[in-house]
Amino acid sequence: MERIELWPEGAPYSQGNDPEDRPALTPYLLEQAGPQTPAVVVLPGGGYGMRAQHEGEPIAQWLNSLGLHAFVLSYRVAPYKHPAPLTDAQRALRYVRSRAEEWGIDAGRLGILGFSAGGHLASTAGTHYDRGDEAAQDPVERFSCRPDFMVLCYPVISMGEFRHDGSRINLLGPEPSEADIQLFSNELQVTSDTPPTFLWHTSDDAAVPVENALLFAGALSRCKVPFELHSFQTGVHGLGLAEQHPEARVWPELCANWFKRQGLI
Structure with missing residues (x-):
C-alpha cells in the first residue's frame, strides 16, 4: 500500500528519521468515483502511545464500501x-485538499474520523484550525485544515475530570498546565463554526468515560451545531467496527444513514 509522507524533507518537531518520526497518509482511493467525491481522514486510537490497526485499514475499507475515498x-x-x-492531522487535511482535483475529491466535503485518542485528535482538528495561509511558501500550507464533518468513536474529549490519564500524559506530559488542560478539553472549544458531528460511545466504557461524548454533544447542542449521538448500554473500549457486538455493531449503519442526511453518499 502506498505511503505518502506529509513532509518528505522532514517533519516539524522531528526527533529522528525513522518511520515513526515521519507522519504519512495511506490512501484508499476508489477506482471508480465521480470527480467530486467526499473523502475522510481516519485517525486510529491508541492513547497517543500507539495506533490501533483495527481502527485504520478496516475503517478505510468500510468507507470505500459507502463510496467515500x-x-x-x-x-x-x-x-x-x-x-x-x-x-x-492539520497537515493531512491540507495535503488532501491540495491534491483534491488530482484525486477527484470534493475539497469542500473532507471529513475526519477518529477512535478513542484518535477521536480526541479528530475533535481537536475540528475545534483548533485555520483557513490556510495564502502567503505561505509551501503550497500545501495555503489550504484550510478545517474538517467539513467529524465522526468521533468512543472519543477522548476532555482533559479534565473525565479524562483518560494515558492520553493526557502522552499528549501534554505528567503535569500539564491548567491552560493546556482547558485548551485541549475540546468540549470547551466548540463554537457555532464547529463541523457537524456523529458520535458514538458505550455507556459502561471503563477506559474512556461516556461523559466525554456527552460533554461534546452538549456543547454542540448549545452552539446549534448539527450532531447525532448514540450511546450503547454495554461494550468494552476499542470495539472498532464492532462486528461481533450485539448492540454496537449497528453503528456503521447508523453512521452511513447520517452520511446520507449530510449529502455525502
Whole structure:
C-alpha cells in the first residue's frame, strides 16, 4: 500500500528519521468515483502511545464500501507530545485538499474520523484550525485544515475530570498546565463554526468515560451545531467496527444513514 509522507524533507518537531518520526497518509482511493467525491481522514486510537490497526485499514475499507475515498493517517505518538499530533492531522487535511482535483475529491466535503485518542485528535482538528495561509511558501500550507464533518468513536474529549490519564500524559506530559488542560478539553472549544458531528460511545466504557461524548454533544447542542449521538448500554473500549457486538455493531449503519442526511453518499 502506498505511503505518502506529509513532509518528505522532514517533519516539524522531528526527533529522528525513522518511520515513526515521519507522519504519512495511506490512501484508499476508489477506482471508480465521480470527480467530486467526499473523502475522510481516519485517525486510529491508541492513547497517543500507539495506533490501533483495527481502527485504520478496516475503517478505510468500510468507507470505500459507502463510496467515500479514505486516508489513514500515521500521526506521531509518544514520545511525541503536543503540538506534533495536531500538526500532523492539520497537515493531512491540507495535503488532501491540495491534491483534491488530482484525486477527484470534493475539497469542500473532507471529513475526519477518529477512535478513542484518535477521536480526541479528530475533535481537536475540528475545534483548533485555520483557513490556510495564502502567503505561505509551501503550497500545501495555503489550504484550510478545517474538517467539513467529524465522526468521533468512543472519543477522548476532555482533559479534565473525565479524562483518560494515558492520553493526557502522552499528549501534554505528567503535569500539564491548567491552560493546556482547558485548551485541549475540546468540549470547551466548540463554537457555532464547529463541523457537524456523529458520535458514538458505550455507556459502561471503563477506559474512556461516556461523559466525554456527552460533554461534546452538549456543547454542540448549545452552539446549534448539527450532531447525532448514540450511546450503547454495554461494550468494552476499542470495539472498532464492532462486528461481533450485539448492540454496537449497528453503528456503521447508523453512521452511513447520517452520511446520507449530510449529502455525502
